[in-house]
Amino acid sequence: MTDQDQKMQAYWRENIRYLTILLSIWFLVSYGCGILFADVLNQIQIGGFKLGFWFAQQGAIYVFVVLIFVYVSLMNRLDKKYDVDEK
Amino acid sequence: MGVQTWTFIIVGLTFLLYIAVAIWARAGSTKEFYVAGGGVHPIANGMATAADWMSAASFISMAGLISFMGFDGAQYLMGWTGGYVLLALLLAPYLRKFGKFTVPDFIGERYYSDTARLVAVVCAIFVSFTYVVGQMKGVGIAFSRFLEVDFTTGIIIGVGIVFFYAVLGGMKGITYTQVAQYCVLIFAYLVPAIFISIQMVGNPIPQLGFGGNLEEGVPLLAKLDMLHTDLGFKEYTSANKPTIDLFFITAALMLGTAGLPHVIVRFFTVPKVRDARQSAGWALVFIALLYTTAPAIAAFARTNMINTVSNQSYAELPSWFNNWEKTGLLQFEDKNGDGTVQYYNDQNQEYVRAVAVKNGWKGNELVVDRDIMVLANPEIAKLPAWVIALVVAGGLAAALSTAAGLLLVIATSISHDLFKKIIRPDISERGELMAARVAIAVAVLVAGYFGVNPPGFVAQVVAWAFGLAAASFFPAILLGIFDKRTNLQGAISGMIVGLVFTASYIFYFKYGGGTPDQYLFNISPEGIGTLGMLLNFTVTFVVSRLTPAPPSSVQDLVESIRIPRGAGQASAH
Numbered sequence: 001m002t003d004q005d006q007k008m009q010a011y012w013r014e015n016i017r018y019l020t021i022l023l024s025i026w027f028l029v030s031y032g033c034g035i036l037f038a039d040v041l042n043q044i045q046i047g048g049f050k051l052g053f054w055f056a057q058q059g060a061i062y063v064f065v066v067l068i069f070v071y072v073s074l075m076n077r078l079d080k081k082y083d084v085d086e087k
Numbered sequence: 088m089g090v091q092t093w094t095f096i097i098v099g100l101t102f103l104l105y106i107a108v109a110i111w112a113r114a115g116s117t118k119e120f121y122v123a124g125g126g127v128h129p130i131a132n133g134m135a136t137a138a139d140w141m142s143a144a145s146f147i148s149m150a151g152l153i154s155f156m157g158f159d160g161a162q163y164l165m166g167w168t169g170g171y172v173l174l175a176l177l178l179a180p181y182l183r184k185f186g187k188f189t190v191p192d193f194i195g196e197r198y199y200s201d202t203a204r205l206v207a208v209v210c211a212i213f214v215s216f217t218y219v220v221g222q223m224k225g226v227g228i229a230f231s232r233f234l235e236v237d238f239t240t241g242i243i244i245g246v247g248i249v250f251f252y253a254v255l256g257g258m259k260g261i262t263y264t265q266v267a268q269y270c271v272l273i274f275a276y277l278v279p280a281i282f283i284s285i286q287m288v289g290n291p292i293p294q295l296g297f298g299g300n301l302e303e304g305v306p307l308l309a310k311l312d313m314l315h316t317d318l319g320f321k322e323y324t325s326a327n328k329p330t331i332d333l334f335f336i337t338a339a340l341m342l343g344t345a346g347l348p349h350v351i352v353r354f355f356t357v358p359k360v361r362d363a364r365q366s367a368g369w370a371l372v373f374i375a376l377l378y379t380t381a382p383a384i385a386a387f388a389r390t391n392m393i394n395t396v397s398n399q400s401y402a403e404l405p406s407w408f409n410n411w412e413k414t415g416l417l418q419f420e421d422k423n424g425d426g427t428v429q430y431y432n433d434q435n436q437e438y439v440r441a442v443a444v445k446n447g448w449k450g451n452e453l454v455v456d457r458d459i460m461v462l463a464n465p466e467i468a469k470l471p472a473w474v475i476a477l478v479v480a481g482g483l484a485a486a487l488s489t490a491a492g493l494l495l496v497i498a499t500s501i502s503h504d505l506f507k508k509i510i511r512p513d514i515s516e517r518g519e520l521m522a523a524r525v526a527i528a529v530a531v532l533v534a535g536y537f538g539v540n541p542p543g544f545v546a547q548v549v550a551w552a553f554g555l556a557a558a559s560f561f562p563a564i565l566l567g568i569f570d571k572r573t574n575l576q577g578a579i580s581g582m583i584v585g586l587v588f589t590a591s592y593i594f595y596f597k598y599g600g601g602t603p604d605q606y607l608f609n610i611s612p613e614g615i616g617t618l619g620m621l622l623n624f625t626v627t628f629v630v631s632r633l634t635p636a637p638p639s640s641v642q643d644l645v646e647s648i649r650i651p652r653g654a655g656q657a658s659a660h
Contacts, residue, residue, distance in 0.1 A: 012649055019176055026172050030165045035326075035334050038158070042325060048298035048306030053324040056161035057153075057382040058294060061168050061375050068175045068368035075180075075364060084652045086359045 011082040018074050022067050030060040093476035101271050101480045102248060105264045105487070109252030112263040117503075117520050127262055129362045133369025135265035136353040138272065138484070139492035140167075140374060142218075143225030145381075146272060146485035151460030154385035154392075157315070157323040162333055166340025166553075168371060168378050173345040175367030179354040181568045183363035184648045187355075189496075190348045190560070191504040197567040198575045199641055201509055206582070208504045210559060211348040214552050215493040215500075216534070218349075222490035223538025226483060239539050245487065246535035253491050253498075254528050261491045262356060268484040273376055275481025279465045279474050280380050283387050286468060293383035311386060314393045318431040319438030323389065335614030342620055343553025346560035349496045360651035388460045391467050396453060397430045404428070407466040416456035422449040429453075494534065498527035551593050554616025558585035562623040570628070571645045577631030585623030589616050 033041060038052030046054065079085035127135070145167070153160030185193055191211060195204025223242055230241025252260045277293075284296035288307055301307050312322045321327050328336075344350060353370070354363045396404065401419065411417040419428060429446075430453040433439060442448075462482075465475045502523040507514055514522070559582045566573040593612045595601045603611070610618060636642070 008646070008650065015649075022176060023172075026169065030169050030337070031334060034161055034165055035330060035337065038326060048300060048308055050308070050324050053158055053308070054298070056158060057164055058379055060161075060165050061379055064168055064172050065368065065371050065375055067172055068364075068371055071176055072361075072364045072368055076361060079361070079651055084650045086361060086651055 007082060008084075011078065011084060014078055015075070018071065018078070022071055026064065026067055029055060029063040034060045088472060090472045090475050093473045094479050097473070097476045097480045098483060101267075101484060104267055104271075105248065105252060108264045108267050109256050109260045112256050112260045117516055117523065126358055127356045129357055129366040130369050131266050132262070132353060132357050132362075132366045133371075134269040134373050135262045135488075136350070136366070136370035137373035137377075138265040138269035138488035139353060140350060140370070140489070141272065141377060141485055142489040143222055143482060143486035145377065146276065146482050147225065147461050148458050150381040150384040150388065150464075151457035153382055154389040154460050155455075155457050156327070157321070158326045159328050159333065160382065160385060162336045162340065164378055164382060166337045167344060168374060169337070170341040170344025171367055171371040171374070173341065174350070174354070175364055175371075177565055178345060178351065178568070179363045179367050180360045180651065181648045182351060182564075183354050183357065184360050184651060185644075189355075189499055189504055190351050190564070191500060192508075193567070194563060194578075195504075195508070196644065197641065198563075198578050199638060200575050203575065203579060204504060204508065206579075207560075208500045210555075211500050211504075212497055214347065214556060215349055215496045217552060219490050219493040219497070219530075219534045220537045222486045222493070223534050225486040226490070227538055230483075242535055242538045245483075245490075246531055246538070249487055249491050249494065250528065250531045253494055253531060254524050257523065257527070258356060258495055261495055265488045265492070268488040269373060272481040272484040272488075273373070275477045275484070276377055276380060278477060279468070279470055280384050280387075282470050282474065283391075283464065283468045284383065287387055287390070293387075294379045297383040297386045307386060307390060311390050314390065314397075318393070318397065319435040319442065320432045323386070329609045331609050332611050332614055335610045335617045337614075339554045339557050339614050339616035339620075342557035342561045343555075343616060346556035346564065347552075348500075348560075349492050351564075352496060352499070353492075384461065384464065388464050388467070391464075392455070392460075393430070395467065396428045399428055401426055401428055405467075407463060410466070411459055411463055416459045418454040420452050422452050423447055490534070494527055494530045497530045498523055501526040501530075551612070551616075554589050554593065554613065554619065555586065557616040558589040558619030558623055561620055562627055566624070566627055566631075568645065568648065570631075571642050572636055573627060573631045574634055574637040576634040577627040577629075580630045581623040581627030584626045585619040588622055589619035592619075 033052065034056035038056055041052035041055065042050040044051040049058075076085070149163055152163065182190075182193060185196075187193060187196070189211075191204045191207035194207040195201060223245065226245035227238045227242040230238075230244060252264050256264070280293040281291050284293040285291055288296045288299035288301060290296035290299045297307055299307060301310055303310075308324055312324055315321065315323050326333060354366060357363050357366050396408070401421065408417065412419065421427075423429070425447070429443075429448045429451065431438070431443060431448070431451055433443065433451040443450075462478060465478060502519060502525075506522050506526075507519050562585065563578045563582055567578070592607070592615045596603075596606075596612045607615075607618070
């Protein structure tokens with residue numbers, strides 16, 4: 001296996017690590033807070049919202065948007081680090 | 088000026104705008120026709136994707152649906168946004184690097200088989216077509232209700248507009264008109280929401296407003312919960328469906344979104360892999376703007392409606408009530424003859440015994456079609472006529488932009504995937520462009536015809552398209568990128584198992600006489616695509632390991648799409 005191949009494998013591993021972390025958050029806010037634990041979170045009241053309801057109808061969507069932009073900036077850095085970015 | 092004059096003016100102006108944009112953005116090559124030359128800025132592409140994605144149903148029906156479902160409406164809100172995270176992280180950048188025009192292109196090359204390509208073409212056409220007919224119907228309804236032309240004329244006008252800019256401009260024309268259409272539809276959606284939010288809770292931001300306090304000092308949602316329990320419904324803010332069903336439906340919608348060909352193809356139109364990632368983010372920003380406003384509108388509308396009609400004397404109801412009664416979308420039947428509207432949950436036996444019988448109520452007297460919530464909302468809140476006209480223009484923008492995007496997928500599937508790749512590989516660039524124009528022209532006309540004479544199955548099928556897309560396309564594309572070992576045998580058997588399982592489950596419960604108590608693990612047909620997707624995954628994985636590895640050229644292809652450098656522009660070869 002050449003150096004180049006090893007470098008690409010390391011790039012791919014780091015990418016997979018980012019994906020695992022970001023998708024865990026994705027799962028947690030939507031399926032976790034918005035569905036599985038919504039009843040429990042509904043006991044907590046923030047402003048006029050019950051927390052479980054807020055996650056299900058508002059919060060999860062905001063987190064989705066943030067996740068994508070975090071991913072974009074992580075990957076732009078990673079591409080540069082491994083010198084695979086587009087010129 | 089009346090509502091109708093305003094509607095003519097505003098709809099007319101927006102149509103002129105679309106036509107002007109289309110003339111400015113004509114397509115000169117197949118590359119411009121299929122993927123807008125691959126040179127669209129990520130923010131513009133994000134707007135176009137958002138307009139493409141949000142259909143007449145998102146614009147007109149969704150807030151109404153949520154307003155009747157309460158908490159459970161979250162399945163649409165999360166389901167139709169969460170898929171973009173999957174797209175951005177798992178699919179879009181790699182498909183962009185792959186650099187061809189269509190999803191069948193990817194399936195065909197990754198699984199080194201024209202049969203696989205053909206199967207993908209048929210699925211893409213089927214899914215897109217059922218979708219587009221629904222849009223045409225939406226156009227017809229909007230025209231016929233607000234411009235008082237008949238339904239057929241409405242569809243013909245709509246078809247004419249789409250025909251003009253889709254045939255002339257292809258993806259390039261469609262993309263830039265969609266940017267304009269997004270601006271129209273989001274403006275039209277937000278204006279009434281902001282007005283109503285100020286009226287009810289004194290907060291101009293609806294997303295915050297529906298967590299605000301009413302004039303009487305009680306939080307709006309607490310008041311709504313109380314109104315609901317008082318009428319025998321479940322609290323607005325807690326779940327009604329079994330948790331597992333909610334979970335599976337949300338997942339099916341998310342995975343389906345990420346597997347829909349007309350959404351995926353948008354990411355072929357940007358110049359770089361980096362832009363594809365970013366573009367998915369922008370698309371979600373623009374979609375989220377509407378999707379976070381919808382639940383606010385739902386809660387406002389629900390509160391307003393109950394307060395206005397519940398236990399009020401029929402003779403004293405405001406004029407919008409009678410106007411909508413004439414359309415048949417609002418029905419009042421005075422069952423106990425007391426001249427008052429009793430609106431309550433007559434399915435709730437306990438409530439009926441404890442409250443309804445005592446008060447001499449003889450069943451729920453009001454039936455409200457969910458579609459009128461967005462359209463009637465400005466009238467219920469007594470907003471000026473131009474706002475109502477704006478909502479009509481917004482609904483039309485939503486329907487037209489989605490229809491155009493879908494028609495392009497159909498045309499591309501026929502002229503590129505079928506004609507160029509399978510039937511006549513030696514066709515020239517000009518010949519292919521001509522074929523694409525003819526294909527889209529025919530598709531527009533056929534869609535128009537079925538919009539006027541909708542086949543009965545269409546309405547039901549649209550709802551299942553997500554489950555079927557999740558159970559067929561999603562695993563094949565995902566494993567095609569992330570698992571080099573996945574081969575033709577695995578992908579084909581997985582797709583067949585996923586598709587057959589999901590389709591037969593849906594068919595059994597919809598037409599085969601199945602009853603809800605027979606649901607597998609309590610999962611309704613809407614959510615079964617998720618299970619089909621898991622089956623597909625397992626079968627693909629196992630079969631791939633039991634059969635020979637894919638050829639090394641394909642493994643090299645997978646290696647190369649994982650790395651952004653050298654993406655170049657989307658090309659046919």
